[in-house]
Amino acid sequence: MGELSPDGSGPPPDAGPAEPESSNDGSGSSRGIRRAELEWSKQRLRDAIVDAARAQTVATGWDGVRMGGVATAAGVSRQTVYNEFGSKAGLAEALARREVDRFVGEVRAALDAHGADVRAGAYAAIRHTLASAADNPLIKAILTSARGGSDELLPFLTTRAGLVLAESTAALREWADRHLPAADPAALAFAADTIVRLVVSHIVLPQAPVDDTAEQLADLAVHLFLTATT
Numbered sequence: 175m176g177e178l179s180p181d182g183s184g185p186p187p188d189a190g191p192a193e194p195e196s197s198n199d200g201s202g203s204s205r206g207i208r209r210a211e212l213e214w215s216k217q218r219l220r221d222a223i224v225d226a227a228r229a230q231t232v233a234t235g236w237d238g239v240r241m242g243g244v245a246t247a248a249g250v251s252r253q254t255v256y257n258e259f260g261s262k263a264g265l266a267e268a269l270a271r272r273e274v275d276r277f278v279g280e281v282r283a284a285l286d287a288h289g290a291d292v293r294a295g296a297y298a299a300i301r302h303t304l305a306s307a308a309d310n311p312l313i314k315a316i317l318t319s320a321r322g323g324s325d326e327l328l329p330f331l332t333t334r335a336g337l338v339l340a341e342s343t344a345a346l347r348e349w350a351d352r353h354l355p356a357a358d359p360a361a362l363a364f365a366a367d368t369i370v371r372l373v374v375s376h377i378v379l380p381q382a383p384v385d386d387t388a389e390q391l392a393d394l395a396v397h398l399f400l401t402a403t404t
Contacts (some may be wrong), residue, residue, distance in 0.1 A: 191306075201320045219258065220258055220268070222249070223245075223250065223254075223258060223259070224265070226244045226245075226248040227265055227269050228272075230244060231269065231327060236266065237254065237326060241255050241256065261301070266330045267310075269327070270316075273313065273316065274316065274338050275336060277306065278341045280306070281303065281345050281346075284299040284301075285345065291397060292395075293392055293393075293396045295353075296369075296399075297389065300395070302386060304380075308380075312327075316334055316340070317335065318377055338371060343366050343370045346366040347362055347372065350362055354402065356400055361401065369394070369398065372391060
């Protein structure tokens, strides 16, 4: 039988649904930690597969890369590779995207490693770019928009040329902004764009050893940056 109201005349007024008791067992926090662990594990898996694909691409070219070979190198099954990336084209997309992110991150790190020393920072970033292009065919393809040949990876790389050049220019400009706050923004933007374009031109048609070219371009960068402040 239902409970009566305080005066015994009928059911008590509706007080609404009872408030759920709060749980102090930490289960919500545990689920969050578990999700983070699963995401971290999934990212490690994807990174291992992309690393394997990258190593094989540098060694033999993308045309020679096979999903089974990538799986073996990464220590996973062939089906796992397909589950993560869908197809060889999906793996190529992931490889190209990761290569761009890694390169731009390395440029930023090279610039920032020397604090307020503008010339040292410019030299480090320029030399790193020249050396990366010389040693890494993937970066060279991106920076120079290389086309032709039979390598099926090229379209995925060359479509990112504009992106990586724009991001590199932005990184250079942001870095110069921090250390040359009195510079004219338009002049600084022109200087950054000019330096990036000159670096790429020396990748396309190198005329001297990397160290010598980096020294000369760093001197030019300082000149352009200082000109932007006057």
